[in-house]
Amino acid sequence: MDAIINITINGLATGMLIFLLAAGLTLIFGLMDVLNFAHGALFLWGAYAGIWVFTQTDSYLLGVFAAVIIGILLGYLLERYIILPVYGNHIRQIMITLGAMLVLGELVKVVWGPNVMIANTPAILSGSWEFSGILIIKYRLFVIFVGLLVFLGLLFLLNRTKLGLVVRAGVMDKEMVQALGINIRKVFLGVFILGAAMAGLAGILLGPYTGVVYAEMGLEFGLLAFIVVIIGGMGSVVGSAVAALLVGILGSFASYYLPDISLAVNMLLMLIVLIFKPSGLMGTKEAVK
Amino acid sequence: MNKSTIALIVLVIGLILLPFIQDSRSILILMTQIFILGVFAMSYNLLLGYTGIISFGHAMFFGIGAYSIGLIMRYYEPTYLYFLFAVVTTLILTAIVSYLVGLLTLRLHSHFFAMFTFAIAGLFLVAAEKWRSLTLGNDGITFKIPDFFKDRVIFYLLSLGLLVLAYLFFRRFTQSPFGKVLQAIRENEKRVESLGYRVFHYKIIANVISGMIAGLAGIFYAVSLRFVNTSVFSTEITLDALMMTIIGGVGTLFGPILGSAIVQFAQYSLMDLAKVHWIFERWVILFGIIYIVVVMFFPSGIVGTVKTWFTRRNKQILGKKKPEGKKSMESSKADAMKNILKGEVDG
Known part of the structure; x- marks a missing residue:
């Protein structure tokens, strides 16, 4: 029982982190049909910058702030200078964003050195609670809480605000929204930056969760988020939330009970989804040509 | 015979004479690697440049080739017969895998194909890592090869031969009616479909041919090192092929070879420069920037x-x-x- 609860909490926390990455990706794709393989770089930079500020100033809040700011900044640059010139062409998008991912990943090594960076847990969130003999690590609950908050905030933004209305309409029919006199490019830039900020936030949240961050995790988590987006259905926020939690929980159970195949679980899940329902669990866009 | 054909013949003759003119072992090994990965990049280019499909898992075919030869040479005997057996095994396995992968995904949009191949290659990587009793995991396996291949010069010439054959094959292939249909698919898939071609079949066949040639490159790669470990299945191998193809020239015959030469020669010389200044250790940045500039401009x-x-x-x-x-x-x-x-x- 003890183990099962802890594994579930672990899985939920991981799932929430992946969701923060995948939500941005899925919106970016849904709205503008853009495939962004550099999303992991924003996450990576959020993690490094956030943890660096955190260790320098000893204030976790400042670290989170720094991570989100760097996410926004890089997201803006990425959208304007890398993705804008390749609108409407998937193959070029995949290639150019992969290139951006490589450059940003290596730049992290230039700025902070090639070694891993140790991340401490902020004092207020360290330690654990005990409920009738079951130990629960505080920081994991914190991650789940933040993830849930962002998820609800995102749902509110999409379903209850004017901006959300435009975004949802844009996902459905981009041309129609443009015909109604809305500058969809500006909306898209906004959505891209929102996604980048969430990626940066996920980065700083991950730091104390795993204890170390390293440069290769950018591509790793970027691809993981992509897997989640495909499982959930491209363009669907709820879909990627469900898929992220599924991947998180399955992953943590597999690494406990079947460590040999734990690495393959996500891949297998994606393969099954792609074979039987290529548009994803909650996808609306056609996957078959 | 036009000028470019003559230039290519002169180049090939020059490359054949190279090992007899200079005797630097490391240059010879470097050139061999350039040839082998050039073949690999060419097979990748058939998909990316000539058919317009992007794969993230091309390393799986490379890895199948490398592991076939490695395992057969290690667990059977390093004779010519078993060498031939390994080549046949590779061709059959890569054909089956690429056919199945194509069957499942080539109907989907390009990014689904990319992610699907990425996942399959990932499964191969995990399998190679976890099936320790056979593959020894990430430690890899060393193996013996027939004496004939041990000579560096002979192996250099063999690799050059493979490259020339692959080049001639792709030249013939892309100029054939079949190749023309592939290029038409790249330009406008819907139009080709409406002209009555079965686009799906053409794509699958392109995928199978590309996979088989990548498998051959994998065999040569493993033989050149006399060692194989799980890195042959890694995404980096695929990304290398992607980068070589893009930098050299997508959809050109000679581009991937040139790309292979540039990328590996730069790696080779920048490794020395790393002793001068640490920034050269981060050569990937330089490549990433070149790569972005090339894709964009x-x-x-x-x-x-x-x-x-x-x-x-x-x-x-x-x-x-x-x-x-x-x-x-x-x-x-x-x-x-x-x-x-x-x-x-x-x-």
Whole structure:
């Protein structure tokens, strides 16, 4: 029982982190049909910058702030200078964003050195609670809480605000929204930056969760988020939330009970989804040509 | 026989004579690697450059080849017969895998194919890592090879032979009616479909051929190292092929070879420079930037861009003197290459 609860909490926390990455990706794709393989770089930079500020100033809040700011900044640059010139062409998008991912990943090594960076847990969130003999690590609950908050905030933004209305309409029919006199490019830039900020936030949240961050995790988590987006259905926020939690929980159970195949679980899940329902669990866009 | 054919023949003769002119072992090994990965990049280019599909899992075919030869040489005997057996095994396995992968995904949009192949290659990597009793995991396996292949010069010539054969094969293949259909699919898939071609079949066959040749490159790679470990299945191998193809020239025959030479020669020389200043250790940045610049400004890569320059210059020099002929054919070909990446690929 003890183990099962802890594994579930672990899985939920991981799932929430992946969701923060995948939500941005899925919106970016849904709205503008853009495939962004550099999303992991924003996450990576959020993690490094956030943890660096955190260790320098000893204030976790400042670290989170720094991570989100760097996410926004890089997201803006990425959208304007890398993705804008390749609108409407998937193959070029995949290639150019992969290139951006490589450059940003290596730049992290230039700025902070090639070694891993140790991340401490902020004092207020360290330690654990005990409920009738079951130990629960505080920081994991914190991650789940933040993830849930962002998820609800995102749902509110999409379903209850004017901006959300435009975004949802844009996902459905981009041309129609443009015909109604809305500058969809500006909306898209906004959505891209929102996604980048969430990626940066996920980065700083991950730091104390795993204890170390390293440069290769950018591509790793970027691809993981992509897997989640495909499982959930491209363009669907709820879909990627469900898929992220599924991947998180399955992953943590597999690494406990079947460590040999734990690495393959996500891949297998994606393969099954792609074979039987290529548009994803909650996808609306056609996957078959 | 036109000028470029003569130039290529001279180049090949030069490369054949190279090991007899200079005797630096490391240069010889470097050249061998360039040839082998050049073949691998060419097979990747058949998908990316000539058919317009992007794969993230091309390493799986490379890895199948490398592991086939490694395991057979280790667990059976390093004889010519078993060597041949390994080659046949590789060809059959890569054909089956690429056929199945194609069957499942080539109907989908390009990014699904990319992610699907990525996942399959990931499964191969995990399998190679976890099946320790057979593969020894990440530690890898060393193996013996028939004596004939041990000689560096002979192996260099064999790799060169493979490269030349692959080049000739792809040249013939891309100029065949079949190859023309593939290029038409790249340009406008829907139109080809409406002309009555079964696009899906063409794509699958392209995928199978590409996979089999990648498998052959994998065999040579493993033989050159006499060692194989799980890194042959890694995403980096696929990304290397992608980078070589893009930098050299997507959709050109010679581009991937040039790309392979540039990337590996730069790696080789920058490794020495790393002792001078640590920034050279981060050479990936340099490549990443070149790569982005190429994708953005020279979508047809080095070979494609140079070709366009040449045809443009020839046009200017010749002006109206020469009637419409071979040159204008070439220039329209170069324009088409430029459009490979610019145009709407995904309908």
